Amino acid sequence: MIDIHTHIIFDLDDGSSTIEESIAILKSAYEVGITDIILTPHYIDDGKNSYNNDGVEERVTLLKNRMQEEGIDIKIYLGNEVRDYGNIVDILEKTDAKTLADTKYMLVEFPMNNEINYIENSIYELKIRNIVPIIAHPERCYCFTKNYRLIKELAGEGVYFQVNSGSIIGRHGNEAKKIAKKMLKDGLVHFLATDTHSMKRNGYLDWEEVIKLLDKKIGRYMRKKLTIYNQRALLINEDLKKY
Numbered sequence: 753m754i755d756i757h758t759h760i761i762f763d764l765d766d767g768s769s770t771i772e773e774s775i776a777i778l779k780s781a782y783e784v785g786i787t788d789i790i791l792t793p794h795y796i797d798d799g800k801n802s803y804n805n806d807g808v809e810e811r812v813t814l815l816k817n818r819m820q821e822e823g824i825d826i827k828i829y830l831g832n833e834v835r836d837y838g839n840i841v842d843i844l845e846k847t848d849a850k851t852l853a854d855t856k857y858m859l860v861e862f863p864m865n866n867e868i869n870y871i872e873n874s875i876y877e878l879k880i881r882n883i884v885p886i887i888a889h890p891e892r893c894y895c896f897t898k899n900y901r902l903i904k905e906l907a908g909e910g911v912y913f914q915v916n917s918g919s920i921i922g923r924h925g926n927e928a929k930k931i932a933k934k935m936l937k938d939g940l941v942h943f944l945a946t947d948t949h950s951m952k953r954n955g956y957l958d959w960e961e962v963i964k965l966l967d968k969k970i971g972r973y974m975r976k977k978l979t980i981y982n983q984r985a986l987l988i989n990e991d992l993k994k995y
C-alpha cells in the first residue's frame with residue numbers, strides 16, 4: 753500500500769522531531785505492508801509563520817541511509833502539502849513548492865476552521881497550469897463539512913480528494929467520521945492516506961483496523977483502489993481510472 757500524505761521528515765515542520773522518531777514510524781509502516789511513501793512536509797506562507805523546503809534534501813538523504821541500515825524497504829518520494837490562504841498563485845510562481853513525486857498532482861490543503869470563498873478560483877489557477885489538485889482531508893475542513901455539495905461539484909470538475917485514514921475510525925472526531933463515511937459511500941474519496949505526524953499521531957498503528965473496516969464497508973476491490981491502484985497511477989503520472 754502507498755501513503756501519499758505524511759510529515760515524517762524529522763525536525764522540519766510539525767511532524768516527527770528526531771530521526772529516531774522518523775525511523776520508528778517508518779518501521780511501523782513497513783510492518784503493516786506500506787511499500788511506498790510520499791513525504792509531504794507543509795508548505796505554508798501565511799505572512800507570519802512559514803514552512804518551506806529548506807533543509808529537506810539533507811534530511812531525506814540521512815533518512816534514506818538509516819532506512820537502509822535498518823532494513824526498512826520502503827520507496828521514498830518527495831512532495832509538499834501546500835496550504836492555500838488564497839495565495840496559491842504566488843506559491844506556484846515564486847516558490848519551490850513541490851507536486852507529489854514530480855508528477856502533475858499537487859496535495860493542497862485549505863485552512864481548517866474558516867469559511868473561505870476562494871477555493872474555486874484556486875482550482876482554476878492550478879488547472880490552467882496543468883496541475884491536478886488533490887485536496888487534503890476535506891472531512892476535517894469547515895468549508896467542506898458545512899458545504900458538502902462543494903465536494904461533489906469539485907469532484908465533477910476533476911478535483912480529487914484525499915481522506916485521512918484516522919477519520920474513518922473517529923480519530924478526528926464525529927463530524928469528520930460522518931463526512932468521511934458519506935464521501936466513501938458517494939464515491940468521492942480518491943486517496944486514503946495517514947497524514948502521520950509523530951508516534952502519537954501515527955496512522956500506521958491504526959492501519960489494519962482501517963483496512964478491515966473498509967473491506968467490510970466498501971469491499972476489497974474499492975479499498976485497494978483507494979490505497980494502492982490510484983496511488984500507482986499517480987506515481988507514473990497517469991490519470992486515475994474512473995470508478
Ligand SMILES: [Fe+2]
Nearest residue numbers: 757759833947
Ligand atoms: Fe498533513
